Amino acid sequence: MKKAANKNTLKKRIQAGIKKIRVLAKKSQRRSKTSSRRISSNKKTSLKKESVSKSRKKKPSLEAVSLATPTLKHTEEERIEVSKFSAVETSLKEPERFNLPLCYNDNRIVLIPRDPWWIHTYWDISQEKINEVIAKIPLHERENLKWALRVHDVTGIDNFSGHNSHSFYDIDINFDAYNWYINVNAPEREWCVEIGLKTKNGRFFVVLRSNIIKTPYFGISDIVDEEWALPDEDYFKVLGVYDLGRSSLERRKKLEELLKQQISSGFFSGALSSLSSLREKKKERKFFLEVWTELILYGRTTPDAAVSVCGKKIKLRDDGTFSMRYALPEGNFRFDVSATSQDKEETITIIPAVKRYTIK
Amino acid sequence: MEKGYLSLVLHAHLPFVRHPEYEEFLEERWLFEALTETYLPLLSMMEGLIHDRVDFKLTMNISPSLSEMLADELLKERYVKYLDKMIELCEKEVERTRFYEEFHKLALMYYYRFSNTKEKFVNRYHRDILKQFKAVQDKGNLEIITCGATHGFLPLLSVNKEAVKAQIRIGADTYRKHFGASPLGIWLPECGYFEGLDKFLKEEGIKYFILETHGILFSRPRPKFGAYSAYYTKNRVAVFGRDHESSKSVWSSIEGYPGDYNYREYYRDIGFDLDYDYIKPYISSCGARIFTGIKYYRITGNTPHKEPYVPEKARQKAAEHAGNFMFNREKQIEHLYGIIGRKPIIVSPYDAELFGHWWFEGIDWLNFLIRKIRYDQKTIKLITPSEYLKVYPRNQVITPSPSSWGWKGYYEVWLNGSNDWIYPHLHRASEEMKKAVKEFSSDGEVKKRILNQMLRELLLAQSSDWAFMMKTGAFSEYATKRTIIHLERFYLLKSYLERNFFNMEVLEDIERKDNIFPHINYSVYQT
Numbered sequence: 001m002k003k004a005a006n007k008n009t010l011k012k013r014i015q016a017g018i019k020k021i022r023v024l025a026k027k028s029q030r031r032s033k034t035s036s037r038r039i040s041s042n043k044k045t046s047l048k049k050e051s052v053s054k055s056r057k058k059k060p061s062l063e064a065v066s067l068a069t070p071t072l073k074h075t076e077e078e079r080i081e082v083s084k085f086s087a088v089e090t091s092l093k094e095p096e097r098f099n100l101p102l103c104y105n106d107n108r109i110v111l112i113p114r115d116p117w118w119i120h121t122y123w124d125i126s127q128e129k130i131n132e133v134i135a136k137i138p139l140h141e142r143e144n145l146k147w148a149l150r151v152h153d154v155t156g157i158d159n160f161s162g163h164n165s166h167s168f169y170d171i172d173i174n175f176d177a178y179n180w181y182i183n184v185n186a187p188e189r190e191w192c193v194e195i196g197l198k199t200k201n202g203r204f205f206v207v208l209r210s211n212i213i214k215t216p217y218f219g220i221s222d223i224v225d226e227e228w229a230l231p232d233e234d235y236f237k238v239l240g241v242y243d244l245g246r247s248s249l250e251r252r253k254k255l256e257e258l259l260k261q262q263i264s265s266g267f268f269s270g271a272l273s274s275l276s277s278l279r280e281k282k283k284e285r286k287f288f289l290e291v292w293t294e295l296i297l298y299g300r301t302t303p304d305a306a307v308s309v310c311g312k313k314i315k316l317r318d319d320g321t322f323s324m325r326y327a328l329p330e331g332n333f334r335f336d337v338s339a340t341s342q343d344k345e346e347t348i349t350i351i352p353a354v355k356r357y358t359i360k
Numbered sequence: 361m362e363k364g365y366l367s368l369v370l371h372a373h374l375p376f377v378r379h380p381e382y383e384e385f386l387e388e389r390w391l392f393e394a395l396t397e398t399y400l401p402l403l404s405m406m407e408g409l410i411h412d413r414v415d416f417k418l419t420m421n422i423s424p425s426l427s428e429m430l431a432d433e434l435l436k437e438r439y440v441k442y443l444d445k446m447i448e449l450c451e452k453e454v455e456r457t458r459f460y461e462e463f464h465k466l467a468l469m470y471y472y473r474f475s476n477t478k479e480k481f482v483n484r485y486h487r488d489i490l491k492q493f494k495a496v497q498d499k500g501n502l503e504i505i506t507c508g509a510t511h512g513f514l515p516l517l518s519v520n521k522e523a524v525k526a527q528i529r530i531g532a533d534t535y536r537k538h539f540g541a542s543p544l545g546i547w548l549p550e551c552g553y554f555e556g557l558d559k560f561l562k563e564e565g566i567k568y569f570i571l572e573t574h575g576i577l578f579s580r581p582r583p584k585f586g587a588y589s590a591y592y593t594k595n596r597v598a599v600f601g602r603d604h605e606s607s608k609s610v611w612s613s614i615e616g617y618p619g620d621y622n623y624r625e626y627y628r629d630i631g632f633d634l635d636y637d638y639i640k641p642y643i644s645s646c647g648a649r650i651f652t653g654i655k656y657y658r659i660t661g662n663t664p665h666k667e668p669y670v671p672e673k674a675r676q677k678a679a680e681h682a683g684n685f686m687f688n689r690e691k692q693i694e695h696l697y698g699i700i701g702r703k704p705i706i707v708s709p710y711d712a713e714l715f716g717h718w719w720f721e722g723i724d725w726l727n728f729l730i731r732k733i734r735y736d737q738k739t740i741k742l743i744t745p746s747e748y749l750k751v752y753p754r755n756q757v758i759t760p761s762p763s764s765w766g767w768k769g770y771y772e773v774w775l776n777g778s779n780d781w782i783y784p785h786l787h788r789a790s791e792e793m794k795k796a797v798k799e800f801s802s803d804g805e806v807k808k809r810i811l812n813q814m815l816r817e818l819l820l821a822q823s824s825d826w827a828f829m830m831k832t833g834a835f836s837e838y839a840t841k842r843t844i845i846h847l848e849r850f851y852l853l854k855s856y857l858e859r860n861f862f863n864m865e866v867l868e869d870i871e872r873k874d875n876i877f878p879h880i881n882y883s884v885y886q887t
Contacts, residue, residue, distance in 0.1 A: 100785055100844055110519055110787060113762070115770035122784050179780060211519065214555060216762035216770055223581035228756040230584050234699050238586040239577070240605070263574065263769045288664055294456070294635065310458075325452075325638065327460045 103178075109195050111210040116187030116218040121149065122179035123195050125207060133197060133207045141199040147175040150194040150204055151182055154212055160192055162206060170204065187218035218263070219256055293356055297335055298323035304342040309335055328356045364588075364693035364704040365743035365751075366733070367600070368726070369570060371547050372399065372712035373423035373511055375825035375842075376876050380434055386644050387838060391429055392442045393653055396477050398716040399430075399489060401723045404480070406496045409730060416501050416730045417742040420493070420712065421547035423507040424534035425823070427490060428876045431538065436487045443478040446653070449642045450474050453630070453654065456638075462668035466656050469671060490538050497539065503744040505545035506535040506566075509877070512822035513774045515554040515762060516783060520790035524560050526819065526884045530877060532564045537879065544746045545569060547709075549824050550774070551602070551765040558593035558760075568598035568745050570709060571760055574769055576601030578761035588696050588704035590749055591758045599760055600745050605692060606708040609685060610719075617681040618719040621659045622673045626718060628657040628666055655720075678721040682728035683736075690739040705748045706740075779830040782821075785847050789818050792854060797885040800857045807857055810867065811882040814853045816874050821846035849874070 105126035114120050134142060152165035173180055173195075184191060191213055196206040220239075230238070232251070301307060303320035316322050326333075334353040340346070374394060379385035402420075409416050422430075429435050450471035457463040485492050496502040508514060509530035517523040528546070535543040545568045546561060553575050561569060568590070576587045576599065583591055587601030610616055617623075631643055631652040643650050657666035658674065689706060696704040715722030733742055743751075766773035775783070793814060800807045821843050829839035849870050856862050 100847060104784075104788060106788070108788075110784070112516055112519065112775065112783065113770075114772055114775050115768065118772075120775055120780065122780070124784060178784075214762075217578045217580065218761075219578060221578070221580045221582040225581045225584065225756060228581075228584040230700070235582070235584075235586075237699050238588065238696065259574075292635075294638075325456050327457050327463065329460050331459075333459060 107208060109193065109208045109210045111191065111193050111213050113213050113215050114181065116216045117183060117185045119182050119184055119191055119193075119213065119215065120179065121182065121193050121195075121210060123208065124178070125195070129207060130197075133205050137197065137199065137203075137205055141201065141203065144200050145197045147173050148196060148198040148204065149173050149180060149182070150196060150206075151184065152192045152194070153184075153186075153189055154192045155190040155214075157190070160212065162194065162209065165192070170198065172198075184215060187215050190214045219259060293328045295326045295328045295333075295354060296323065297326065297337070297352070299337065299350075301339040301348075302341065305339045306342075307337065307339045309337050311336070328354070330357055331355070361738075362703065362741040363697040363739050364741075365706070365748060366606075366689055366693075366740050367417075367419060367705055367707045367743050367745055367748065368729075369419040369421070369547070369707060369709035369745075370402070370712040370715070371421045371423075371507075371709060372426055373421070373507060374426050374429065374713075375823045376425040376429060376510065376820060376874075378429065378432060378435055378873075378875075380873060384438075384645055386650065387835070388435065388438060389442070389650075391426075391435060392439050393651075394713050394717060395439060395481075395489070396443070396446075396474070397653065397720075398713050398723075400477055400480065401716050402712065402726075403489065403492050403496070405723055405727045406502065408727070410496070410499060410501065412731075414731055414734050416734065417503070417744050417747065418501065418730075419503045419505060419545070419744045421505045421507050422490070422493060422538075423511055423547070424509050424531045425511060425876065427534055427538045430489050432875070440478065440482060440487075443474055443481070445642060446474045447471070447478065449652065449654070452638075462670075463656050466669060466671075467654075470654050494539050503544065503746060504535075504539055505547055506531045506543035507547045508549040509534065510819045510823045511549040511825060512819070513549055513552045513764075513771070513824035513827065514557060515552045515764070515771055516774055517786065517790070517822060518554050518557070519787045520794070521560075522794055522885045522887070523786075523790040523818075523822065524557070525563070526815065527822070528560050528564050528566070529884050530819065530880060532566065533879070534877060551575065551763065552771070552774075552824075553760055553764070554762045555759065558595045558597045558599075561597045562595040566597060568600065568749065570600045570602060570707060570745070572763050572765040572769060573602050573604045575599075575760050575763035576758075578763070579758040580761075581758065583758050584756055585700045585702070585704065588700065588706065589702065590705065590745070590752060590755045591760075592755050593760060594757060598745070598749055598755070599758075600705065600707045600748075602709055602765065603706045606685070606689060606706055607710070609688065610708075610710060610714070610722075617678075617685075617725065618714075618722070619659065620677050620681070621661050622670070622677045623659055624655055624669050624674065624720040625657045625659045625666055626655070626720075628655055630654045630656065674721050675724055678724040679728045682725050682732055685725075685729055686732050686737060686740075690737055693740050702752065705743065705745075707745070773831055774824055774827040776831060778833075778836070779827040782827060782830075782843055785843075786822060789821065789847055789850055792850075793818055793882075794885050794887065796854055796857055797882050798887075801882065801886065803857075806862055806864075806867075808882070809871075810853050810857055810862070812880050813867065813871055813874070814850050815880055815882045815885065816876055817846045817850040817853070817870075820874060820876065821850070846874070 103124050105124065107125055107129050109121060109123040109125075111119060111121045134145070137145070149171045150168050151171065152160070152162075152168040154160045154165045157164060157166070171180070171182065182193070193210040194204075194206045195208050195210075196204050198204050236251070236255075297309065298321070300319070300321040301316070303316060303318060305316070305320065307314050307316060307322060309324055314322055314324060332353065332355050334351050336349060336351050338347060338349040372394075374390050377385070377387045377390060379388065406416075406418070450467065453467040454464070454471050457467045481487060481489075493502065493504060497504050508527040510527070512523070512527045514524050514527060517527065527549075531546065532543055542565055544566070546566045548557070548569050548571070551570065551572045553569075553571055558569075573587050576583050576591065579591070583589075583601075587603055590598045590600055592598055608615055610618070629651045631639060631654075632649050633656075636649075639649070639652075640647065642652055656669055658669040660667045692706060693704060715726060719725075730742065733740060749755075763769055764771060764773070796814060797811055801811060823842075826839035826843045829835045853867070853870070856867070
């Protein structure tokens, strides 16, 4: 009984989670999973990639699963790290012969953790394997089969057999999505996922079972080493948190809230300011105009002459021509250009002058 | 007597970018810029400190892929060419700005920087940077640590144990090759930790690693000293936690130093500002404007209008900020010392490229900070993590929390809608690698060669940099291409093994292109 109740609340949570994903997915860039899996290098820019995938969109339902993080959300550290790679947009010219297969048909489902609350799974299943499982389903139940993921809590279970988990719940999925993000919402628990077919009556036929993973920890541990104990008050001072309340329960709750808030805002990971950092936040209008002036001074003489501009010797081209370029601020400028013949017998000086000003 | 310690840790890393198949390849500039703006200035700073007999302790990760690039002849050759071109541009700039005093001074500064860099690189260091860093290590001032072979994000590779093992073992091997000793510590790529990783570190003889703050705070049981002490994992590898407060003051552009209005503005660069025809020979060969590294403005303020950069003022600010940083650490240490009853350690890790490249004055700041700590106070002392373990060899045993130093603290930066497609391929290739080693390793020299090259390709595909670039959107096309190319080459080579047919020309071509880790040994995949 207890198990069933547990299952129900979990189910509700999961459904809420899925709804959330869908909303997020819609909000985020609409890129279909097929395109990202069928990555080939013959796409010129990521922008083009999007338009390609849109025009190729065969399975609109696939979009719902792509929980794409909005790509513009850079944290400060990321911005700095990106700056390491600042030279250029891109410059690949190699023949476009590279391609990876969409599937390997090698029958696998793999589970990896993303954070204390979310896990990620992907699968790759051959038609033969699917047929094999379908063959086990009684004929009259084969209509309207649906793909589902069965998420098992297997914390502390050594020999998970598919039937001895603490609890499980099912998620309807789109098989062609090839992957799924699952909001288990429980840190430090162990999980196993089965992919399978569900009949109209709710019977679940397993196709493949994943590896077992544990979600990362969250929160300050209650377990205190006797040998390495510090009074609570002092401990919180080490953490740099004060005024958390009187009772230990109250303190605990407040601390947990604080930590969760800090983690999701990137407090610990140094990513203290996302794009909304000081420099980004400025209410700067995009429109602007900058005008600069440069002066080009050029001329020619005999190739063996010595030429100077304002007393500084300059280099001549082989044919005796020369060209100088100066940034010109406001003001009056004279350019004393002198050429001296190789035998030093003759010197010619010409002094062009300019006045640079801005009409207000 | 000091009351606590500060451990500054610099993480220097770039993904392996080397394209002999092109005359010029712009992504190779990442290395050239980092050399000019960060690695060589850092080296000069350390040499200056040694010259002035300032006792200091720094910890620095020079990642295996970066080490391999720094040791590569082709890239060295290209770097010198790059410097020549930059010097040529600087000469033109000195001339062009003759009637603009503020800019003229700066043009001269850049001219001096680039010429000086070339002089040092070619004539003093004989193009061997690693040897110079090693020399500082041998003097006892610098502790160089290693990293994952190609900076693979280990938690997401851990589906295949061999993948983790190979990243760490080849990381340690590469370190031994370049620095002639075993690494004491490791910088886990992106501080990525998963339960059980310490066992792999132990097997490779690594003594310590560093985690993000909550990797320690959320460990089980409760860590007595918060992030301010060393701990041991169950496998007796020491672990340290990043201090949040000191990171903030450098990383954050709201509260952090690099946002100061006197500092150089990163985004204004003559590559974008100057007349197209003039700058064209110095930007991308396809004609796209890029950053040249020559920047004339300071941040100025919340305005699109930028004022010329004044190096003296910026330097003054850097000194001021170093003083402020030191003062805050003193207060922090005093506060902690009073509570925890042992000398705390504040571990402050930063991306090395933050200094000099992004935060132009960052190396001045570091230089001031180190000197001030030595002469202006008595509360804190610089230390390396391994030396802290000598001060406190007895530590609490904990199970650290899986975590990373990326946005939101876990694995999401490297696992989201923009990059999750890579994992089915990466995991499968690892399995295929294992199978191939089992099947073909006793099958003659050519097959061994192929297996080694397959491992190089697999490692290159695993660089977390690609997933990161896909996520941020910057260079995502290049990152996608790199991931695919290496997996493609991997499978091509594997097909040679299976068909017992070798196109030696293709094999040699691939070996020539992806020549990272020349002494690699596939046996790490032997089970």
